[in-house]
Amino acid sequence: MRLALIIDDYLPHSTRVGAKMFHELACYYVGLGYQVTVITPSETQEQQLTKTQLDGVNVWYFSSGVIKDTTKAKRAxxxxxxxxxxxxxxxxEIQPETFDGIIYYSPSIFxxxxxxxxxxxxxxKAYLVLRDLFPQWAIDAGMINQGSVIEKYFRFFEGQSYRQADKIGLMxxxxxxxxxAATNNQYQSEILRNWAELKPHILTNVDESIRRKLNLEDKIIYFYGGNIGHAQDMSNLMRLARSMTDYEEAHFLFVGQGDEVNLINQLAEEWSLSNFTYLPSVNQHEFKNLLADIDVGLFSLSVKHTAHNFPGKLLGYMVQSIPILGSVNQGNDLLDVINDNQAGFISVNGEDEMLYQNALSLYHDELLRKDVGKNAFTLxxxxxxxxxxxxxIIDNLKEKDESIQ
Structure with a gap:
C-alpha cells in the first residue's frame, strides 16, 4: 500500500510529540512493506521541493514560511x-497511482x-488524526472572540479540513x-488513541545525563517537556513548583517552546524559585535522554478547555515507566483513565492543594514512583x-476497496 502522511512538523528537525508519533506510525507501516511518503513544510529551504529518506520513510519537504514560534499574525x-x-x-509528482491512502494530522487545520x-x-480515501479542536480551544481561552471575523475565518478552514476526511480519529x-455535538454529527468519527512505540530509551553515556549537566544528581526531578503555551496553563505548574520550595530534593525542569516561555521565566524570577530550571527545545535524541533521567512526568491542561485532550507528552512518560502527575479541565476522561489504572495522579485544574499533595506523595515514596511508573507502561x-x-487507520483506508494492496 502506498501512503501519504501529511503533517506540519516532522523529524529530525522537530521536538514535538506529533512529529514523533507520525514518524513511529510511518516506520511501522514501512515495516509492513508499505511505501510511505511524508509531506511536510520546511521553513529554511529555498527549493520548492526537496526529497530525502529517514529510517526508510520518504520525506518530501516543501518550502514554507515560518509557522512555529512566530507572531500569531505571521503564523496564521x-x-x-x-x-x-x-x-x-x-x-x-502526483499521478493517479501515486497514493492509495492519505493520513493527515491536525493541528494544522489548513x-x-x-x-x-x-x-x-x-x-x-483520507483519514484525519484530529488532536486539537482549534479554534474552539482558543475561544475557550479568550484568545479569539466568538462570532468574530477571525473565528469565522478559522472555522472555514476547519470545516474544509473535516470534509476531506472519510473518517476522523479523536483521542x-x-x-x-x-x-x-459541535459539528451536528455530520462527520464519521471514532476513538483513535495517541500512540507510541513500546521501546524504552536507555541513557548509556553519563556525559549526556541532565542530572550531571545541571548538578541534580541528588534531586527528584519533576519534568515538563513540550509545548509551553496558553492551552497548557503553565502558571498552574509554576504554582506547584513554588509550593515545593521547602523540599530540598525536589527540582522542576521545564523543556520546550511556546507562547508562555516568558511567563514561566518571569514567575520563576518574581518568586525567586531556586528549584526551577528552564531549557529551550532539544533534539529527539536529547529529549529521550531527558526522559530516561527523570523521576516524575508533569502535564497541565487549561481549566478553560471544553475539549478533552490527551497530551501526547504522556506517552513519552509512559514508555519510560515514569509516573504521571498533572491536572485537567473539568470532565476530562483522561483523569479516570490514568487514576483508575494507577498510572499517575490526576486532579482538576484549580485544585492546587490536591496537585500539591499528589506531588508530595511521589516525593516521599520511591517505591510508589516505581510502581506507578510500571502501571503507566502497562497502560x-x-x-x-x-x-x-x-x-x-488502515482498516478505514481499505474499507472502500479491499483490492488495494
Whole structure:
C-alpha cells in the first residue's frame, strides 16, 4: 500500500510529540512493506521541493514560511498558505497511482485543500488524526472572540479540513462527544488513541545525563517537556513548583517552546524559585535522554478547555515507566483513565492543594514512583500502542476497496 502522511512538523528537525508519533506510525507501516511518503513544510529551504529518506520513510519537504514560534499574525498567514505551497511543490509528482491512502494530522487545520487535490487525483480515501479542536480551544481561552471575523475565518478552514476526511480519529470518548455535538454529527468519527512505540530509551553515556549537566544528581526531578503555551496553563505548574520550595530534593525542569516561555521565566524570577530550571527545545535524541533521567512526568491542561485532550507528552512518560502527575479541565476522561489504572495522579485544574499533595506523595515514596511508573507502561501496552493505531487507520483506508494492496 502506498501512503501519504501529511503533517506540519516532522523529524529530525522537530521536538514535538506529533512529529514523533507520525514518524513511529510511518516506520511501522514501512515495516509492513508499505511505501510511505511524508509531506511536510520546511521553513529554511529555498527549493520548492526537496526529497530525502529517514529510517526508510520518504520525506518530501516543501518550502514554507515560518509557522512555529512566530507572531500569531505571521503564523496564521503562513499556515493559510500551507496547502497552496505544498500542492505547487508536489503536483507534478502526483499521478493517479501515486497514493492509495492519505493520513493527515491536525493541528494544522489548513490541510483541507491539499488533501482534496490528492484525493481527486489518486481517487483514494483520507483519514484525519484530529488532536486539537482549534479554534474552539482558543475561544475557550479568550484568545479569539466568538462570532468574530477571525473565528469565522478559522472555522472555514476547519470545516474544509473535516470534509476531506472519510473518517476522523479523536483521542477520547469525551472528545468525540464534544466534536460530534459541535459539528451536528455530520462527520464519521471514532476513538483513535495517541500512540507510541513500546521501546524504552536507555541513557548509556553519563556525559549526556541532565542530572550531571545541571548538578541534580541528588534531586527528584519533576519534568515538563513540550509545548509551553496558553492551552497548557503553565502558571498552574509554576504554582506547584513554588509550593515545593521547602523540599530540598525536589527540582522542576521545564523543556520546550511556546507562547508562555516568558511567563514561566518571569514567575520563576518574581518568586525567586531556586528549584526551577528552564531549557529551550532539544533534539529527539536529547529529549529521550531527558526522559530516561527523570523521576516524575508533569502535564497541565487549561481549566478553560471544553475539549478533552490527551497530551501526547504522556506517552513519552509512559514508555519510560515514569509516573504521571498533572491536572485537567473539568470532565476530562483522561483523569479516570490514568487514576483508575494507577498510572499517575490526576486532579482538576484549580485544585492546587490536591496537585500539591499528589506531588508530595511521589516525593516521599520511591517505591510508589516505581510502581506507578510500571502501571503507566502497562497502560501504554494495552491502550496506546502504535500497532493498534496503525491497524485502525488502515482498516478505514481499505474499507472502500479491499483490492488495494
Amino acid at each position: 498567514i503562513n499556515e493559510t498558505m500551507l496547502s497552496f505551497r505544498a500542492w505547487r511543490a508536489i503536483s507534478d 490541510w483541507g485543500k491539499l488533501v482534496e487535490m490528492i484525493k481527486l487525483r489518486c481517487q483514494c 477520547s470518548e469525551k472528545n468525540r462527544q464534544v466534536f460530534n 501504554l501496552e494495552s491502550e496506546f500502542s502504535v500497532q493498534s493505531a496503525a491497524q485502525a
